[in-house]
Amino acid sequence: MNRVALAVVAVLVIVAAPFVGPSMDPDSAHFVLTQLRVPRVLVAACVGAVLGIVGAAFQALFENPLATPSTTGTTAGAALGALFAILFLPALGGFTVMVGAFIGALAVSLPVAAWAARGDARIEDVLLGGVALTLAAGAVSAGLQVTADAQEAFRAVRWSLGSVGQVGYRGVAVLGPIALAVVAVVLAEGRGLSVLIGGEERAASQGVDVRSMRTRILVAGSLGVAAAVAWCGPIAFVGLVVPHMVRKAVGPGRDDLFWLSAVSGAGFLVLADTVARVGWPGKELPVGVVTAAVGAPMLIALVLRPRSR
Amino acid sequence: MLFPRFMGLTATSLRLSVGAKLLLDGVDLDVNSGDCVVLVGANGAGKTTLLRALLGLVPATGEVRVDDEPLRSLTPTQRAERLGWLPQSLRLAEPIAAVELVATGRYRFGETRAGREKAARHALAELGVGALADRLVDTLSGGERQRVALASLVAQEAGLWLLDEPASHLDPGVQESVYGFLFDQWRQGKSLVMVTHDADLLLRVTSPVEAERVRVVGLAKGRTVFDTRLSDEALADQLGELYGVTMRWIDLGERRSLAVVGAR
16 A cells, blocks of 8 residues: 555544544534534544654664553553552542653653663663553552542453543643644654664664664653553553554555554554444443554464464 | 875774674774775674774774774764775665665755666676666675675765675675776775785785785684785785684695695
């Protein structure tokens, strides 16, 4: 597929999504469209763009096709922070969950970023450090969940599956500028990330300031993902699958990978959320379940696909 | 072809240890503009580490000065303008077309995409592999891959090339053509530092007069043990001692050959 065609398809999905749904009487239709569906689609587009482009950037940065924000501890830290807020600060309402998730995400991923910025840090060690922190945060979360009562634990599980439904225009106002900033930072580093194809040392010998690029990508990516996770919960698989989808659609190479991952990530998450909204009449699936249902088989297919030689 | 200015490189008492292992034990090296310096030594002698230290890729103590400026004070782009590196092997994170890989060499120029692609195709053509531009690198043969890697180095237009065993895993025909290309570049004024084990290959691609200008620097246990010329009579003994074999000059009429004749 042509890269322009892929972008057009993604944009069409986003534009059409608010109009998909059961028919309603005209009075409530306008309210549902403008107050519920449009902000929901916009939030999904922002979060999808961030997860898609950060996934592509982290895969390039860590020289690992399986690297995602989950690998640097961002997602696990956010989950831990949110759980902490749900369990210990319930009186303060939903907003504390977001703040808790945001703080948790940064508390885990910024040390990883700071470590990565050290001159003698090797990127594979950074990756392993992120995995270790992810496992540690997961263990603490599991421990907290067992001690919680059933209702709190259910809230925590519900949050951990991800949702873009309850965020509204306030979420758009926060996530929109963050998404734009993250996309801008990654695109500005796009040329350097392309040069990383032959490894960090080769890139350094070709004039890339690897350390500062690494820091900028990790900080921007962690902030963006922290915001997305804080408002919508950890939505799985988008960052992992979207860059692979783009490569499959337009072929290998990094010149167009990053902007296409942003656009396709937005389209993918909007589509997944629309399926979550209308796919099971009378119920609403968590969007994270839909992305995982699409993403997991796709990932397995990618792994099993024979290499074209 | 006009090469960018390269006045010289001076490395002074480079020292690097990893844990208890001493990789570089106070190496000094001078490379002047137009030099061809061949680094020889047994496996583990520190040749590759020395190249990486000259590039600033490993935290060696001591000093490297390029064009009379400390390497440390140069920005990554300034380093890439002066020093180009051909690593021993090319490891790719994901499939990529040859032209896009070669275009990575243009990073320091900050060109548009069209500009760097044009330069990349030109460099591929110069290496005689212009027809492979749109093929994926991992579908190419070893010799084709090495030409693509060299094209990337050409595209970078650095003043001094640091080449780590530029043809060691290739068949004899490709080896000769790779070295032939490198020495053609040298004849046109490019400065070279290369790691190799095959002194006789160097004698095959240089004339006797040129061999007098090629410097051979022997490394053992992280130290420089000799710095001589490719034409030097003593080289047979020096190389033999380095590798633990007996080597001898053999007169082939039109040129001399340096051959291993047995164990030491």
